Amino acid sequence: MAFMGLPSVFQEEGVGRMLRFFGKGRGKKEKPKDEVDLLIERIEKFAPEKHRHEREMYYYNYRIMPSYLKPLLALLTALCQKERLGGDQSAFAEDLFFLLKAFYDLKDRLSMEEALKDEGLMRKYRELFLYFYDKREMLPLNRERLLESYLRFK
Numbered sequence: 001m002a003f004m005g006l007p008s009v010f011q012e013e014g015v016g017r018m019l020r021f022f023g024k025g026r027g028k029k030e031k032p033k034d035e036v037d038l039l040i041e042r043i044e045k046f047a048p049e050k051h052r053h054e055r056e057m058y059y060y061n062y063r064i065m066p067s068y069l070k071p072l073l074a075l076l077t078a079l080c081q082k083e084r085l086g087g088d089q090s091a092f093a094e095d096l097f098f099l100l101k102a103f104y105d106l107k108d109r110l111s112m113e114e115a116l117k118d119e120g121l122m123r124k125y126r127e128l129f130l131y132f133y134d135k136r137e138m139l140p141l142n143r144e145r146l147l148e149s150y151l152r153f154k
Contacts, residue, residue: 036063039076046082048134055131058124062103071103079132085139093139094146100125112150116143 033041040060047055059076062068078099084092101115102108104124115121129135 035073036060036069036076039073039080042080043076043132047132051131051134054127058127058131067106068103071099071106075099075103079128082133085133089139090142090145093141094149096128096139097125097141097146098150100128112147116141116146 043055044052059072062072075096078095081092097115101110101112101121104121105115110118110121125141126138129138
């Protein structure tokens with residue numbers, strides 16, 4: 001349907017072309033996904049929806065801080081290995097605790113003995129299982145084996 005005296009861009013089919021020309025009809029361009037985004041997608045496939053906000057607040061949001069990126073990647077990679085919950089649980093618990101300590105203690109101010117006694121870090125370790133696996137019970141830590149491993153790698 002043509003309107004008298006109006007240019008053809010304002011005709012019905014022309015309006016769509018005009019909007020596309022000015023970018024209003026285009027879909028949003030997605031930014032390329034980085035490694036953290038891919039890990040988060042994997043985690044969100046199995047992690048409980050009810051704790052999504054906590055994961056965002058206490059873990060995922062740290063990706064914008066460059067100093068946290070490397071320990072965050074390591075921690076998220078380990079958390080993606082959900083099948084390890086059914087395997088050697090003490091080794092998995094050690095790995096998670098090491099990575100959690102590295103994430104929250106960037107400057108390595110706490111010794112492993114202090115970290116094992118730190119109530120805040122132990123609470124975060126407990127919450128890790130709740131937020132990512134919906135488990136109220138954390139995997140038990142073999143403190144002697146953990147200290148041995150820590151001293152070997154230190």
